[in-house]
Amino acid sequence: MFDPQRGFVDPLLAWHERHGRHDLPWREPDRTPFEILLAEVLLQRTTAEAVAGAYRPFAARYPTPGTIAAAPTEEIEALVAPLGLVKRAAYLRRCASEILAWNSGDVPREHSELVNLHGVGEYTARSVLIHVTGLGIAAVDTNVKRLLSRFFGVTADRDRIAVLADALAPSTRSGDFQHAMLDFAAEVCTAGSPACSSCPVREPCASSEG
Protein backbone atom coordinates (compact mmCIF):
# COMPACT_ATOMS: atom_id res chain seq x y z
CA MET A 1 0.00 0.00 0.00
CA PHE A 2 1.31 3.45 -0.96
CA ASP A 3 2.70 5.44 1.96
CA PRO A 4 2.52 9.17 1.07
CA GLN A 5 5.07 10.05 3.73
CA ARG A 6 7.73 7.73 2.32
CA GLY A 7 6.63 7.98 -1.30
CA PHE A 8 6.16 11.74 -1.59
CA VAL A 9 6.86 13.87 1.48
CA ASP A 10 10.26 12.43 2.41
CA PRO A 11 11.66 12.43 -1.16
CA LEU A 12 10.52 16.02 -1.66
CA LEU A 13 12.15 17.11 1.58
CA ALA A 14 15.36 15.32 0.61
CA TRP A 15 15.30 16.92 -2.85
CA HIS A 16 14.76 20.30 -1.27
CA GLU A 17 17.71 19.97 1.07
CA ARG A 18 19.97 19.53 -1.95
CA HIS A 19 18.31 21.63 -4.62
CA GLY A 20 15.92 24.06 -2.93
CA ARG A 21 16.12 27.83 -3.18
CA HIS A 22 17.74 28.44 0.17
CA ASP A 23 18.89 31.95 -0.66
CA LEU A 24 15.50 33.65 -0.88
CA PRO A 25 15.68 36.55 1.58
CA TRP A 26 12.21 36.09 3.08
CA ARG A 27 13.15 32.53 4.07
CA GLU A 28 15.90 33.74 6.39
CA PRO A 29 15.15 32.37 9.87
CA ASP A 30 15.16 35.71 11.70
CA ARG A 31 12.50 37.37 9.56
CA THR A 32 9.71 38.92 11.65
CA PRO A 33 6.03 38.07 11.14
CA PHE A 34 5.50 41.42 9.44
CA GLU A 35 8.44 40.89 7.08
CA ILE A 36 6.99 37.49 6.21
CA LEU A 37 3.59 39.02 5.52
CA LEU A 38 5.23 41.68 3.34
CA ALA A 39 6.94 39.00 1.29
CA GLU A 40 3.75 37.00 0.85
CA VAL A 41 1.85 40.04 -0.43
CA LEU A 42 4.69 40.98 -2.79
CA LEU A 43 4.80 37.40 -4.10
CA GLN A 44 1.15 37.43 -5.15
CA ARG A 45 1.08 36.97 -8.93
CA THR A 46 4.81 37.72 -9.05
CA THR A 47 7.75 35.36 -9.41
CA ALA A 48 10.15 34.70 -6.55
CA GLU A 49 12.99 35.81 -8.83
CA ALA A 50 11.42 39.23 -9.35
CA VAL A 51 10.58 39.74 -5.66
CA ALA A 52 14.04 38.61 -4.54
CA GLY A 53 15.60 41.69 -6.11
CA ALA A 54 13.22 44.15 -4.47
CA TYR A 55 12.57 42.55 -1.10
CA ARG A 56 15.64 43.50 0.98
CA PRO A 57 15.38 47.28 0.52
CA PHE A 58 11.62 47.09 0.88
CA ALA A 59 11.71 45.16 4.16
CA ALA A 60 14.51 47.39 5.45
CA ARG A 61 12.52 50.54 4.66
CA TYR A 62 9.25 49.21 6.15
CA PRO A 63 10.11 46.87 9.02
CA THR A 64 6.84 47.46 10.89
CA PRO A 65 3.19 48.19 10.07
CA GLY A 66 3.71 51.69 11.48
CA THR A 67 6.48 52.54 9.01
CA ILE A 68 4.48 51.58 5.95
CA ALA A 69 1.21 53.05 7.21
CA ALA A 70 2.99 56.39 7.69
CA ALA A 71 4.75 56.36 4.31
CA PRO A 72 3.41 58.27 1.32
CA THR A 73 1.75 55.94 -1.19
CA GLU A 74 3.93 57.39 -3.97
CA GLU A 75 7.06 56.33 -2.09
CA ILE A 76 5.78 52.75 -1.69
CA GLU A 77 4.72 52.73 -5.34
CA ALA A 78 8.24 53.65 -6.41
CA LEU A 79 9.66 50.67 -4.52
CA VAL A 80 7.11 48.15 -5.83
CA ALA A 81 7.13 49.54 -9.38
CA PRO A 82 9.87 47.11 -10.55
CA LEU A 83 7.47 44.27 -9.71
CA GLY A 84 4.91 45.73 -12.11
CA LEU A 85 2.02 45.93 -9.69
CA VAL A 86 1.88 49.48 -8.43
CA LYS A 87 -1.62 48.99 -7.00
CA ARG A 88 -0.09 46.81 -4.31
CA ALA A 89 1.36 49.89 -2.62
CA ALA A 90 -2.12 51.02 -1.55
CA TYR A 91 -3.04 47.44 -0.53
CA LEU A 92 0.00 47.26 1.72
CA ARG A 93 -0.67 50.61 3.37
CA ARG A 94 -4.26 49.65 4.08
CA CYS A 95 -3.26 46.21 5.38
CA ALA A 96 -0.65 47.77 7.68
CA SER A 97 -3.19 50.30 8.97
CA GLU A 98 -5.63 47.48 9.75
CA ILE A 99 -2.95 45.57 11.68
CA LEU A 100 -2.26 48.70 13.70
CA ALA A 101 -5.93 49.43 14.35
CA TRP A 102 -7.19 45.91 14.98
CA ASN A 103 -4.22 44.13 16.51
CA SER A 104 -1.95 46.79 18.04
CA GLY A 105 0.59 46.37 15.27
CA ASP A 106 1.05 42.60 15.66
CA VAL A 107 0.44 40.34 12.68
CA PRO A 108 -2.59 38.20 13.61
CA ARG A 109 -2.00 34.52 14.28
CA GLU A 110 -5.53 33.39 13.63
CA HIS A 111 -6.66 32.41 10.16
CA SER A 112 -9.98 34.22 10.55
CA GLU A 113 -8.21 37.48 11.40
CA LEU A 114 -5.58 37.17 8.68
CA VAL A 115 -8.09 36.69 5.86
CA ASN A 116 -9.89 39.83 6.99
CA LEU A 117 -6.83 41.95 6.23
CA HIS A 118 -6.89 43.87 2.97
CA GLY A 119 -5.11 41.98 0.21
CA VAL A 120 -4.72 38.79 2.24
CA GLY A 121 -6.41 35.75 0.72
CA GLU A 122 -6.46 32.09 1.60
CA TYR A 123 -3.00 31.28 0.26
CA THR A 124 -1.31 34.26 1.90
CA ALA A 125 -3.03 33.63 5.25
CA ARG A 126 -1.97 29.99 5.24
CA SER A 127 1.57 30.75 4.24
CA VAL A 128 1.89 33.34 7.01
CA LEU A 129 0.57 30.83 9.55
CA ILE A 130 3.03 28.19 8.39
CA HIS A 131 6.01 30.51 8.62
CA VAL A 132 5.02 32.49 11.70
CA THR A 133 3.45 29.81 13.90
CA GLY A 134 4.77 26.58 12.38
CA LEU A 135 1.23 25.29 12.01
CA GLY A 136 1.18 21.91 10.27
CA ILE A 137 -0.82 22.93 7.23
CA ALA A 138 -0.06 23.66 3.57
CA ALA A 139 -0.78 26.54 1.21
CA VAL A 140 -1.93 25.68 -2.30
CA ASP A 141 -1.20 27.97 -5.22
CA THR A 142 -1.40 27.12 -8.91
CA ASN A 143 1.98 25.38 -8.91
CA VAL A 144 1.36 23.29 -5.81
CA LYS A 145 -2.05 22.32 -7.18
CA ARG A 146 -0.43 21.17 -10.44
CA LEU A 147 2.17 19.10 -8.62
CA LEU A 148 -0.31 17.35 -6.31
CA SER A 149 -2.87 16.84 -9.09
CA ARG A 150 -0.27 15.18 -11.29
CA PHE A 151 1.39 13.09 -8.63
CA PHE A 152 -1.83 11.73 -7.13
CA GLY A 153 -3.66 11.62 -10.48
CA VAL A 154 -6.62 13.65 -9.30
CA THR A 155 -8.56 16.37 -11.05
CA ALA A 156 -10.07 18.38 -8.24
CA ASP A 157 -10.64 22.00 -7.40
CA ARG A 158 -8.23 23.92 -5.20
CA ASP A 159 -10.30 23.38 -2.04
CA ARG A 160 -10.11 19.61 -2.36
CA ILE A 161 -6.42 19.71 -3.21
CA ALA A 162 -5.93 21.86 -0.10
CA VAL A 163 -7.42 19.09 2.04
CA LEU A 164 -4.96 16.65 0.50
CA ALA A 165 -2.06 19.07 1.00
CA ASP A 166 -2.96 19.61 4.66
CA ALA A 167 -2.99 15.85 5.22
CA LEU A 168 0.51 15.59 3.73
CA ALA A 169 2.04 18.52 5.64
CA PRO A 170 4.37 17.28 8.40
CA SER A 171 3.35 18.63 11.79
CA THR A 172 6.90 19.71 12.65
CA ARG A 173 8.30 20.70 9.23
CA SER A 174 5.44 22.39 7.43
CA GLY A 175 7.65 25.31 6.37
CA ASP A 176 10.25 23.03 4.81
CA PHE A 177 7.52 21.01 3.10
CA GLN A 178 5.88 24.15 1.73
CA HIS A 179 9.22 25.37 0.34
CA ALA A 180 9.87 21.91 -1.09
CA MET A 181 6.53 21.81 -2.94
CA LEU A 182 6.96 25.34 -4.29
CA ASP A 183 10.55 24.82 -5.44
CA PHE A 184 9.91 21.35 -6.84
CA ALA A 185 6.93 22.59 -8.84
CA ALA A 186 9.01 25.50 -10.16
CA GLU A 187 12.13 23.48 -11.00
CA VAL A 188 11.07 19.88 -11.75
CA CYS A 189 7.32 19.44 -12.15
CA THR A 190 6.99 22.55 -14.26
CA ALA A 191 3.88 23.59 -16.14
CA GLY A 192 5.23 23.18 -19.65
CA SER A 193 7.84 20.45 -19.53
CA PRO A 194 8.03 18.38 -16.33
CA ALA A 195 11.39 16.67 -15.93
CA CYS A 196 9.84 13.24 -15.36
CA SER A 197 12.87 11.25 -16.50
CA SER A 198 15.00 12.65 -13.68
CA CYS A 199 12.22 13.17 -11.13
CA PRO A 200 12.87 11.52 -7.74
CA VAL A 201 9.19 10.60 -7.34
CA ARG A 202 8.58 9.34 -10.88
CA GLU A 203 7.92 5.74 -9.86
CA PRO A 204 4.87 6.34 -7.69
CA CYS A 205 3.73 9.38 -9.72
CA ALA A 206 0.38 8.84 -11.45
CA SER A 207 1.36 11.15 -14.33
CA SER A 208 4.99 10.25 -14.97
CA GLU A 209 6.08 10.54 -18.56
CA GLY A 210 9.55 9.23 -17.88
Ligand code: SF4
Ligand atom coordinates in the same frame (compact mmCIF):
# COMPACT_ATOMS: atom_id res chain seq x y z
S1 SF4 B 1 7.12 12.28 -12.52
FE1 SF4 B 1 6.74 14.09 -13.79
S2 SF4 B 1 4.58 14.59 -13.48
FE2 SF4 B 1 5.22 13.26 -11.77
S3 SF4 B 1 5.86 14.63 -10.12
FE3 SF4 B 1 7.70 14.09 -11.28
S4 SF4 B 1 7.92 15.73 -12.82
FE4 SF4 B 1 5.80 15.82 -12.02
